[in-house]
Amino acid sequence: MLDAAPATAFTLNGEPVRVPADPAARLTRILRDELGLTGTKVGCDAGDCGACTILVDSDTACACLTPLAQVEGAALTTVEGLATDPIGRRLQSAFLAAGAAQCGICTPGMLIAATALLRANAAPSESEIADALGGVLCRCTGYRKIIDAVADAAADTTVSTPSPQAGRAVGARIARLDGREKVEGRDFFGADAIPPDALWLKVIRSPFPRARFTFGDFDAFLASHPGLVRIFTAADVPGRNLHGVIPPFADQPVFAEREARFRGEAVAMVAGTRAAIDRLDANAFPVAWQGQPSVQTMDAALAPDAPRLHANRPGNILTRGRVARGEADAALATADVTVSGSFETGFVEHAYIEPEAGFARRVGDRIEVTACTQSPYMDRDDLALVIGLPPESVRIVPTAVGGGFGSKLDLSVQPYIAIAAWHLNRPAALVYSRPESISTTTKRHPARMSVTVGATRDGKLTALRFAGDFNTGAYASWGPTVANRVPVHASGPYLVPNYRAETRAVHTNLVPAGAFRGFGVPQAAIAVEQLYDALADKLGVDALEFRILNALTATDPTVTGQVLGAGVGFRACLESLRAPRAKARAAAAAFNRSADGPRRRGVGVAGMWYGCGNTSLPNPSTMRIGLKRDGRFALHQGAVDIGQGSNTVIPQIAADAIGVPLAVIDRVSADTDLSPDCGKTSASRQTFVTGRATQLAGQAIRALILRQANAGPAAAIEPGDGRVLIRDGDVVRSLDLATLPLDSHGYVLAAEETFDPPTAPLDADGQGIPYAVYGFGAHMAEVEVDTELGTVRVLHITAAHDVGRAINPTLVEGQIEGGVAQGLGMALMEEFLPGRGENLHDYLIPTIGDVPPITSILVEDPSPVGPMGAKGIGEQALIPTAPAILNAIADATGIRINRTPATPDRIRAALLAGHP
């Protein structure tokens, strides 16, 4: 029969259901909205990411591509149904124990795909696991722990680390404390908690890189579109129509006023019922566009007669950065050996699997925003300006974050949902589509860099000169940070006595570039670490030994004149690569000798350093820990966990600082109404800065408890039910918590401590103390190049990192493996072309089949400032991967790739040019 069926009947996780809904509806909508099962995630609506993978009978399907009608009579399994399935349950435990879930947004899809595999194949090989999971993208883990977890589940060899006893939390490989929700599909991400009565929003965006516009008849448009409620434009912004992550540079309007400055910029917004918004064709919106001459490259933007994007920024220069030490020009002129090179990198998209999402509601004269974010207090303060409220009248409730990597530091959906909820006095929701996420949120800055390096004949670096332009797009975002961070880091962690690095952040009519794991340092490393190899070649010395010879030590001044004094484990990282590198080089040489075909193997290394936290700016975190009447501790864990693990690492630090078992610590979320400001999750600062604040707060509440009992500093604290025992040698005192008064937060005892890393301003030459702590590392890449096709297979990455102290080695490895995967993508396949690649099939990130085995080497040279000696690892892990791979390609082929990504066509062209 041809009539639409009134209801579709199927079995869902073993229960029969009938759904009276549009038979053409995507199954993701039915599961999430009609049936309330939000464990099935939506990452692209296009079958490109696999986050929505479910089982239809025994086979996997993307629920986003499956119409409701097609599951009539079928048996569906979603992540919510795995707990009652023996294979599913085993996989959940294995994922948790192995650290296979980081942010957790891909986890349901991975678990379902793995369930289908293990039902059909009880003992899969690694390649069979990869084949089965190849359709699910993960941006956090680098996939290695996922492969391990599936193998563990298959063999039923999962080993769970027990919750550590007092004093044993730091250093323990415990499973992430928020992991159970993630593997069971119960964690709420930005799109998962939207109230049913919310109005939905659609943002109207410029189709031109630069355009003026005039609006048509809104009343007629609303009247002809039932279900639409209201249109908003710049005139409806209650406060300041401007936002920006660095207040002095705030320049981005919520809605463009006269002129849109990039393709995808918002000019208006429509609110309506979800059905009406679904039906809405944005092309029908009453607006007339007049495209204007635009600048879409840095060359065009820097031309003398270029149109200026911002009146107060002559030459389209947003900011400049500079660090100078010694006499770079003179030293290069007299150096025994010099090499020079120019390098270029493209836009890189964060490609987290969770598009930006959230909802807002107005509560009296306050606004509450529940959304995914890396920076709740920054969101609060900026939204307060947009809505025209005092900051205390804005509440930010962070959801779980399905990957951030820097882009979710900036506002995305938040101003739109807040403005709509404020005016309409109804919850307002906005979930970015994948094209909307890619085309409008920040990217990694494209860079164009010229570098000259000089050394003495015996291989000591004497000078380095670096000039870099960074395409910052239409608005400032983190452009100033990139321009300032790069000159401080461009030398790498080497003793370079004569140095000058100058940068410019250049505006163009393109999507804003902002923060992305490393703030420009990865781009600089691609240039400089390749030139160090070229210099070593020219000197005839080994590339690794050259780095060891020049490695910065604790007593050497950095390029900003800072002497770190302690905690410089770079040389140890390099030395740890000696043996694996000798082995890898021998293996590559043997392969190249025996292979007469087009495949050549090579080995490359690269080093890195990265300053943790803001550059010479205040950067505090405040931690509150309270002892509750029930004898448990409340930890105000305000360091947003975007998958990197602060929900686990911070409690580990707290437990050992207080001296109690980890199991007695309860997390309070990063909700700005509940927890003090732990700053933003960026710049590899949370383990270091919030960790240190936590250590201080833990020590403080420990002291308060001991004081209650008149106990000495070595006494043991044993929390019990409604009391705390303090055991001081043979003396045991019981603190009866029921009898003690409660403070304003409801705690018997509480401590709040702030830590701000000790830095000092940089002078005009960039001399000073930009960071209190640096992380160090070095990677080795082994690659195989198919010289006829220009394709590269990365065979193995060995990653040595000085993390000071590994608070949780499993999570540290997870950061390293995920950073390597992103570095590999940046090296070989990732480039966003505005207007052309706004999806996850044209914009490619590595799949499970692209990330090779990764061997992590953890070096622990304790930082005197970090908690228990710990340093950051989040960004460090990505920086050396791409240059190590590019150096390995050069080792294999003799060809140096100066333009990333090193796609097959670029490598092949370089090979043809090099070997005519």
Added chain:
Amino acid sequence: MHLRPKSLDEAMAFLSEERAVVMAGGTDLYPAFVDRPPPARILDITAISGLRGIVREADHWRIGGATTWTDIARASLPPAFHALKAAAREIGSLQIQNRATIAGNLCNASPAADSVPPLLALDASVELASASGTRTLPLADFIKGNRRTEKRPDELLTAVLIPGIAEQARSVFLKLGARRYLVISIVMVAANILRTADGRIAHARVAVGSASAVATRLANLEAALASAPAHTPAGSVVAEAHLAPLAPIDDVRASGAYRRDAALTLVRRALAEADGDA
């Protein structure tokens, strides 16, 4: 409106009266409507009986239009279908292959459709049915250009027909993409080669995809292979001029020049692999 008829007659009768977007697995249709309202009227062919499955008939194989790529990958088929089965495992992800159909892939007519070179190498035809009758077209004539086919709005692609010839041919599919899984091809090649007992090439089919608006067979190469002396390594027969039918373009995945260069390498490798030199 989502129509999901149970019989072919119902579907054809409907299409003879009204227009609808025809959908099978939905894996190309839904991605086209990420940021836009979906089409007003969809005709879903996945419930039509008899449209899914592979059967050997008197002188040909019949693959029903609603047969999924997983059905094809799991089917027991002669050696000549090896390239098709390999391509089936490269179309999107497993999730896609479990729902996407052969009719959908052909009617979508993407220049990068992985199935087309192997089907060209199998001399495939398509069966188009409408209320006014059924016709059969060679696949090479069915796909007219980027996203363009000979299918009329009132027709359904009901089956792919493959002649039962050279079933013992060595069959190779090589795909070049910028990553391992879930990747749109930069270039792909299918080759089916059957040698006689005395080492001559009795049957040669070589097709290249993603290097022209429609995947194409390399007729001059096939002729050169067929006339090559016995025991000539097939890969050694390939000359640049044989790739003349290709017209590769520059896009986000690669330059046109690279595609031509890579196609030459892949054709040589596919033929070498068909000779047993992996």
